[in-house]
Every structure is written in structure tokens, then in C-alpha cells.
Amino acid sequence: MFSPYLDSALLIFLYMNLLFLLALWKRDNSIVDVGWGLGFVLVAWWIHLYYPHPLSWLPAVLVSIWGLRLAGHIGRRKDREKKEDWRYAKWREEWGKWVVPRSYLQVFLLQGFFMWIVALPLMQRPAEAGLAWYQWIGIAVWLLGFLWEAIADWQLARFKSRPEKKGQLMMGGLWRLSRHPNYFGEIVLWWGLWLLMLPYG
Structure with a gap:
């Protein structure tokens, strides 16, 4: 382990790469929307387990309540629609032969960076x-x-x-x-x- 900041960055990078591979397989970049909330849950519990303090469980629980509800809500919507969200489908059409690298950079890595920024409060020490x-x-x-x-x-x-x-x-x-x-x-x-x-x- 290096530090909460670097560990979280590496964890999010790995997580987003796995989501990207799943999206390639399913041809559905909107999977990233389901993964958004779950990524924060992963980071929160990683911080709690590897950098614990007496109150580290509290933000982990709060983030889990939020992230699991959000992932469930978006997942149920995707299950009903049974297709890629129209925004990502539009980008897929616009990007043409560049859809794979642009999806990786502009959808998955960019959201991973935003996830790290938003999750910074979770990485603080007591x-x-x-x-x-x-x-x-x-x-x-x-x-x-x-x-x-x-x-x-x-x-x-x-x-x-x-x-x-x-x-x-x-x-x-x-x-x-x-x-x-x-x-x-x-x-x-x-x-x-x-x-x-x-x-x-």
C-alpha cells in the first residue's frame, strides 16, 4: 500500500479498465453508468479496510447506501430498455472507427478521473x-x-x-x-x- 490517494487512483484505474472490457464484450458503453455508484462503494471500503480509523466505517456505510441504490436504479432501467443508452449509442455512431479508443479515454478513463476527484473526502486521515x-x-x-x-x-x-x-x-x-x-x-x-x-x- 502506498497512500490512500495513490491506492484509490490505482484501484479506480483497474476498475474502469474491467468495466471497459465488459462494455467491449457487450457493445454497451452505458454499463459505466451502473458502475459509477459501485466504484465509490469499492473505494470507500478499500479505504476503510486498509486505512482504518474509528469512524472510517461511517462514510463507507453512507456511500454504500447511496451507491447500491443508484446502481440498482440504473440497472433496473437498463434491464427494461435492453439496449445501450441513447447518449452512448449516439457517440458510438459519431465516433465510427475511433469508437474503441475514444470510449476508453472519454467515457471510462475520464469518468474514473472524476470518480477519484469526487471521492477525495473519503481518503482523508483522522x-x-x-x-x-x-x-x-x-x-x-x-x-x-x-x-x-x-x-x-x-x-x-x-x-x-x-x-x-x-x-x-x-x-x-x-x-x-x-x-x-x-x-x-x-x-x-x-x-x-x-x-x-x-x-x-
């Missing part, structure tokens, strides 16, 4: 025992973001399941407040994790 008052606020912020994302995903899935709504934009519920409330919730929960890990970095 500075003190116990939770400070603002760390409890961080947990509350995480919970708010998690529920916001989960509810937004549920509302959109329910909307899309209604045949009469096909081709229409979701404008109710949390989607009335933002064009991408699920992404907003994800951003909020990661800021909550940052606040939780603040005294450790």
Missing part, C-alpha cells in the same frame, strides 16, 4: 476521535441529498412508466423545481460527506 457538531450537520446534509436524489429518480421512473406520458417532459414533483433534481441531490450528499470528513484532511 485528526480526532468522535464527531464534532458540524459533522452531524454533514450527515444531515448527506441524508437530505440522498432522499432528494432517490425521490427524484422514483418520480421520473413512475412518470415514464405511464404510456400516456411518452415523449413528454416531467414537470411535477421535484422536477418542477429543477431540470435535474437527481443530480442536485447527488451533489448535495457529496457535500455532506465532505463536511463529515472535514476535520480529517
Whole structure:
């Protein structure tokens, strides 16, 4: 083991390469969307196991709850659609003979880099025992973001399941407040994790 930062970078690099090989085999780059949340779970537990401290289990559990829910949600959607997500299919067509190297660099390695950046709070070392008052606020912020994302995903899935709504934009519920409330919730929960890990970095 080298350091939490380097270990996590190497782990994510290996993980993204395995996802890329799976995507090549299935001809489906949108597999990376399912793998996104699971990658964070992998990093969180790696940090907990190899760089443990009295509270390292807490971010690992919170990230697991988020990552497993997100992977399950996207996986169920992919199972219903049974095809590559339209965004990745469009890129596949546009990239032509360069689809393999561009997929590797622009889809898998680029997302791996973003994953490492977002996961930086998980790699911090402990500075003190116990939770400070603002760390409890961080947990509350995480919970708010998690529920916001989960509810937004549920509302959109329910909307899309209604045949009469096909081709229409979701404008109710949390989607009335933002064009991408699920992404907003994800951003909020990661800021909550940052606040939780603040005294450790």
C-alpha cells in the first residue's frame, strides 16, 4: 500500500479498465453508468479496510447506501430498455472507427478521473476521535441529498412508466423545481460527506 490517494487512483484505474472490457464484450458503453455508484462503494471500503480509523466505517456505510441504490436504479432501467443508452449509442455512431479508443479515454478513463476527484473526502486521515457538531450537520446534509436524489429518480421512473406520458417532459414533483433534481441531490450528499470528513484532511 502506498497512500490512500495513490491506492484509490490505482484501484479506480483497474476498475474502469474491467468495466471497459465488459462494455467491449457487450457493445454497451452505458454499463459505466451502473458502475459509477459501485466504484465509490469499492473505494470507500478499500479505504476503510486498509486505512482504518474509528469512524472510517461511517462514510463507507453512507456511500454504500447511496451507491447500491443508484446502481440498482440504473440497472433496473437498463434491464427494461435492453439496449445501450441513447447518449452512448449516439457517440458510438459519431465516433465510427475511433469508437474503441475514444470510449476508453472519454467515457471510462475520464469518468474514473472524476470518480477519484469526487471521492477525495473519503481518503482523508483522522485528526480526532468522535464527531464534532458540524459533522452531524454533514450527515444531515448527506441524508437530505440522498432522499432528494432517490425521490427524484422514483418520480421520473413512475412518470415514464405511464404510456400516456411518452415523449413528454416531467414537470411535477421535484422536477418542477429543477431540470435535474437527481443530480442536485447527488451533489448535495457529496457535500455532506465532505463536511463529515472535514476535520480529517
